[in-house]
Amino acid sequence: xxxxxxxxxxxxxxxxxxxxxxxxxxxxxxxxxxxxxxxxxxxxxxxxxxxxxxxxxxxxxxxxxxxxxxxxxxxxxxxxxxxxxxxxxxxxxxxxxxxxxxxxxxxxxxxxxxxxxxxxxxxxxxxxxxxxxxxxxxxxxxxxxxxxxxxxxxxxxxxxxxxxxxxxxxxxxxxxxxxxxxxxxxxxxxxxxxxxxxxxxxxxxxxxxxxxxxxxxxxxxxxxxxxxxxxxxxxxxxxxxxxxxxxxxxxxxxxxxxxxxxxxxxxxxxxxxxxxxxxxxxxxxxxxxxxxxxxxxxxxxxxxxxxxxxxxxxxxxxxxxxxxxxxxxxxxxxxxxxxxxxxxxxxxxxxxxxxxxxxxxxxxxxxxxxxxxxxxxxxxxxxxxxxxxxxxxxxxxxxxxxxxxx
Numbered sequence: 001x002x003x004x005x006x007x008x009x010x011x012x013x014x015x016x017x018x019x020x021x022x023x024x025x026x027x028x029x030x031x032x033x034x035x036x037x038x039x040x041x042x043x044x045x046x047x048x049x050x051x052x053x054x055x056x057x058x059x060x061x062x063x064x065x066x067x068x069x070x071x072x073x074x075x076x077x078x079x080x081x082x083x084x085x086x087x088x089x090x091x092x093x094x095x096x097x098x099x100x101x102x103x104x105x106x107x108x109x110x111x112x113x114x115x116x117x118x119x120x121x122x123x124x125x126x127x128x129x130x131x132x133x134x135x136x137x138x139x140x141x142x143x144x145x146x147x148x149x150x151x152x153x154x155x156x157x158x159x160x161x162x163x164x165x166x167x168x169x170x171x172x173x174x175x176x177x178x179x180x181x182x183x184x185x186x187x188x189x190x191x192x193x194x195x196x197x198x199x200x201x202x203x204x205x206x207x208x209x210x211x212x213x214x215x216x217x218x219x220x221x222x223x224x225x226x227x228x229x230x231x232x233x234x235x236x237x238x239x240x241x242x243x244x245x246x247x248x249x250x251x252x253x254x255x256x257x258x259x260x261x262x263x264x265x266x267x268x269x270x271x272x273x274x275x276x277x278x279x280x281x282x283x284x285x286x287x288x289x290x291x292x293x294x295x296x297x298x299x300x301x302x303x304x305x306x307x308x309x310x311x312x313x314x315x316x317x318x319x320x321x322x323x324x325x326x327x328x329x330x331x332x333x334x335x336x337x338x339x340x341x342x343x344x345x346x347x348x349x350x351x352x353x354x355x356x357x358x359x360x361x362x363x364x365x366x367x368x369x370x371x372x373x374x375x376x377x378x379x380x381x382x383x384x385x386x387x388x389x390x391x392x393x394x395x396x397x398x399x400x401x402x403x404x405x406x
Contacts, residue, residue, distance in 0.1 A: 002104040005032040005078070007307050008094055010085050010252075011113035013042020014293040015284025017070045018300030019111050019307070020077040026308050032105065033074070034083040034096055040074075041067025042115060044293050046141035049169040055294050064145070066293065088112075088256045092279040109279060109307040112267060113300060114252065116285035118163075119245035121215075128225075131217035133239040137167050140241055144174045155239030156224055157181040157204070158212050160188035161381050163290065164243040168202050177203065179237045182210040182226060185357070189244070189381045215240055244381070246290035253286075263332030264288040270337040271348045271390075272315055273303040281307050288332060288353070291383065316341060322396045328403035331355040331380065340395050347387040352401065354378045360405040364388060366396045376403075 012035030047063030083098040118136040160183040214225040248266035259276035261268040283303035284296035333352040
């Protein structure tokens with residue numbers, strides 16, 4: 001027997017909980033949220049440090065307190081933890097399993113908000129042995145904050161995205177001082193003050209232009225080999241924390257009929273957060289890998305309004321038929337599809353990231369004419385945003401986002 005809802009939300013992190021909360025506030029009667037973990041809240045549950053919630057709630061929370069706040073705010077929805085979606089099918093059908101066995105659920109709109117995951121060691125092509133002590137940030141935070149255990153005493157932190165600094169905070173909480181933070185690029189990926197925060201605030205040496213090439217050890221990590229441009233060097237340590245390089249948790253989508261975008265590795269969407277099957281919407285880190293919890297929370301809220309518009313029949317029904325092409329050193333741009341006959345009242349929000357550090361001119365070209373242009377200086381993992389009125393793209397045949405690197 002199929003269980004019906006007005007809207008089903010897949011994922012109980014900031015985007016999913018924000019979406020469920022907003023839908024109930026908007027008056028949607030039947031909102032069901034499925035989360036595979038036993039507790040709601042997503043990644044912030046594991047982050048014992050502060051820094052969450054200022055823009056959403058006007059005050060700072062620790063990760064667990066923030067997770068509890070957004071879960072409590074969504075309690076008016078039908079929240080179902082320990083429910084794992086196994087398959088999504090056309091028309092909003094979800095096949096899932098949970099404490100009561102297999103279930104079929106269906107809704108008039110489904111919001112995909114399954115989040116992202118860090119790239120594991122196997123995908124980073126790091127050679128060496130397979131000892132204990134190699135983990136990503138999420139595993140580290142579970143060890144320390146959820147289980148109260150210290151897996152090592154002198155680890156190396158690999159990467160310099162914002163999540164690497166979350167790692168430093170987690171290690172400080174456990175009384176662990178890393179040997180070093182290493183970064184392959186010529187500068188850190190996070191904002192430049194992070195370099196001084198690592199060195200002066202945490203007392204951790206920062207090694208740029210440094211590539212991890214091998215992990216050494218038998219039962220546990222004993223050392224690493226790095227390459228700084230003049231041959232391998234050995235550093236003794238007892239742990240390796242691989243941070244960043246997040247990818248959307250999109251295995252469920254990849255096995256379905258919903259289109260994935262090669263640039264983001266997440267679902268391709270239009271300006272209404274809709275996927276290629278218009279029953280499905282997407283919000284949060286499923287769209288493109290990692291963003292802050294606050295950014296995901298806001299996207300979930302925006303997607304709720306689009307899902308309601310579908311329920312009320314206020315969204316255009318024609319398939320979006322103008323695709324967004326990219327040129328130059330851009331990793332991705334979304335939305336990936338534009339409606340030719342879209343309403344002209346609201347501007348369209350574009351988001352993009354570059355594939356390498358670059359300075360140049362970013363332009364939007366519609367049917368051969370430049371309709372928007374701006375000089376930018378950008379780094380990978382830094383979000384670029386701009387708004388463009390829909391009237392600039394009405395009845396368009398081709399939209400190209402071009403980055404002309406200087």
